[in-house]
Amino acid sequence: xxxxxxxxxVSKKFKLFRDKPTSLxxxxxxxxxxxxxxxxxxxVSFDVxxxxxxxxxxxxxxxxxxxxxxxxxxxxxxxxxxxxxGRLAALxxxxxxxxxxxxxxxxxxxxxxxLGLTRKETDAAYDEIVDFAELEDFMDNQVKFYSxxxxxxxxxxxxxxxxxxxxxxDEVLAVGDEAFQAKCIDRVRSFxxxxxxxxxxxxxxxxxxxxxxxxxxxxxGVVHAQGMPDxxxxxxxxVLLGQIDQAFVPEEGSREAEIAGVDIIRANGLGEGMVxxxxxxxxxxxxxxxxxxxxxxxxxxxxxxxxNHPVLEAKTSTSGVLLEPFDGKxxxxxxxxxxxxxxxxxxxxxxxxxxxxxxxxxxxxxxxxFEVIDVxxxxxxxxxxxxxxxxxx
Numbered sequence: 105x106x107x108x109x110x111x112x113x114v115s116k117k118f119k120l121f122r123d124k125p126t127s128l129x130x131x132x133x134x135x136x137x138x139x140x141x142x143x144x145x146x147x148v149s150f151d152v153x154x155x156x157x158x159x160x161x162x163x164x165x166x167x168x169x170x171x172x173x174x175x176x177x178x179x180x181x182x183x184x185x186x187x188x189x190g191r192l193a194a195l196x197x198x199x200x201x202x203x204x205x206x207x208x209x210x211x212x213x214x215x216x217x218x219l220g221l222t223r224k225e226t227d228a229a230y231d232e233i234v235d236f237a238e239l240e241d242f243m244d245n246q247v248k249f250y251s252x253x254x255x256x257x258x259x260x261x262x263x264x265x266x267x268x269x270x271x272x273x274d275e276v277l278a279v280g281d282e283a284f285q286a287k288c289i290d291r292v293r294s295f296x297x298x299x300x301x302x303x304x305x306x307x308x309x310x311x312x313x314x315x316x317x318x319x320x321x322x323x324x325g326v327v328h329a330q331g332m333p334d335x336x337x338x339x340x341x342x343v344l345l346g347q348i349d350q351a352f353v354p355e356e357g358s359r360e361a362e363i364a365g366v367d368i369i370r371a372n373g374l375g376e377g378m379v380x381x382x383x384x385x386x387x388x389x390x391x392x393x394x395x396x397x398x399x400x401x402x403x404x405x406x407x408x409x410x411x412n413h414p415v416l417e418a419k420t421s422t423s424g425v426l427l428e429p430f431d432g433k434x435x436x437x438x439x440x441x442x443x444x445x446x447x448x449x450x451x452x453x454x455x456x457x458x459x460x461x462x463x464x465x466x467x468x469x470x471x472x473x474f475e476v477i478d479v480x481x482x483x484x485x486x487x488x489x490x491x492x493x494x495x496x497x
Contacts, residue, residue: 106153107151107187108153108156108188108301109151109152109186109270109301110151110185110187113148113149113184114149114171114185115143115146115148115182115184116144116145116167116170117141117144118142119140119141120140120142144167145170145171145181145326147184147326148167149184152303152318153301154189154190154301155296155299155300157292157302157304157316157317157318158317158318159306159311159320160172160303160304160320160322161309161320161336162321162322162323162328163323166323166324167322167324168274168275168305168322169196169274171322172305178194178196188270190268190270190301191219191269193264193272194263194271194273195263195272196272196274204246204248207243207246208239208242208244209230212226212243215259215262216265216266219262219263219268220266221266229265233265236257236265236287237258238284239258242254257284264291268300269301270302273292273302275305275307289311292304292315293315309340312333312336313334313337317333318331318336319331320336321336321340321343328343334470334473338470341409355466355467355468355471356464356466357456357467358463358464359394360394360397361392361394361400361465362391362392362393362394362456362465363389363391363454363456363468364392364433365390366390366472367388368385368387369386370383378477379443379474379475379476380479381444381445381446381447381477381478382442382444384442384443385440385474386437387438387454388436388437389402389404389438390433391434392433393431393433398429399427400427400458401419401427402427403419403420404417404418404438404453404455405417405452405455407450407451408445408448409450410449412470416443421459423438427459447477447478448476449473449475450474450475450476451470451471451472451473452470453471454467454472455468
């Protein structure tokens with residue numbers, strides 16, 4: 105498969121002046137003073153395949169926006185090479201490409217021209233852009249009077265209507281309201297179905313897990329992890345907790361028996377959605393063998409997503425279920441009659457081992473996620489004695 109974006113050993117250095125000049129003389133003298141080198145990126149490398157969606161994550165200041173600007177051609181790398189194929193549209197900064205003194209209508213044409221559209225092409229797309237942004241009543245107002253949400257709506261609407269081959273989206277979408285964010289995600293999914301390439305910078309880790317094919321995590325300007333979204337997001341959560349698990353292996357084992365599928369079934373019988381506190385859940389595991397297995401043991405562990413500490417675990421053997429030797433497929437269900445733990449996110453690890461020797465056939469470490477919520481209780485009416493006093497004044 106051809107790469108739409110290739111980033112090879114990209115580094116970016118900025119000059120930092122600690123003392124801000126307060127006069128013309130100071131400004132002239134400061135040009136001769138020593139400045140500190142700040143490396144925003146060091147030897148960053150990754151590829152984005154055509155038609156794929158890459159999630160770019162990391163803490164604030166990790167270099168995500170810097171690398172996106174380099175890919176977009178807004179910044180030049182200090183060293184390294186970036187190759188990009190196809191028409192590119194980028195939504196990188198709030199109001200980027202907009203002139204505050206121009207109206208929304210004028211800025212649509214200005215921004216579209218930056219993205220490579222002709223006047224005729226913009227004429228053809230204008231009504232769809234305005235309809236998507238939901239700003240029909242404001243297009244003849246200067247954008248300096250727009251709210252941040254209105255700017256994002258207009259910027260995103262223009263970017264997605266230039267028919268880009270590659271779309272770069274920065275965290276600015278977070279300032280839109282919930283309904284507009286959902287609308288943007290729908291458009292992203294539409295682009296995915298059309299085979300377009302997308303790079304998404306976000307702090308919404310669950311969004312990365314849901315819509316991205318791969319993920320890259322930057323940490324202090326270097327690539328800390330890249331791979332499948334579940335694995336990279338898990339490592340990101342470790343870093344946010346101030347922990348780095350150098351020994352973490354997301355999936356391993358000899359594979360005589362392997363995990364073919366896992367579903368976390370809610371009280372309504374579905375495999376997705378929130379779990380209410382104290383609701384029953386079922387962890388359903390499909391197992392298949394690649395050669396006969398004599399003494400299979402199946403187990404799971406639930407870990408608190410906030411601390412990565414285990415809160416619940418069970419295995420077939422200690423639950424009184426001994427699996428007979430088999431060659432083929434089996435389905436194992438662990439029914440939890442009530443999940444009593446606090447609201448939050450929980451990771452599930454699934455393992456297949458030999459009951460006799462403990463030999464590891466297959467493990468998927470913290471691969472599956474569910475969220476527990478607590479529904480506000482409605483207080484019942486009860487009889488409470490009330491004393492009344494009357495005092496002469």
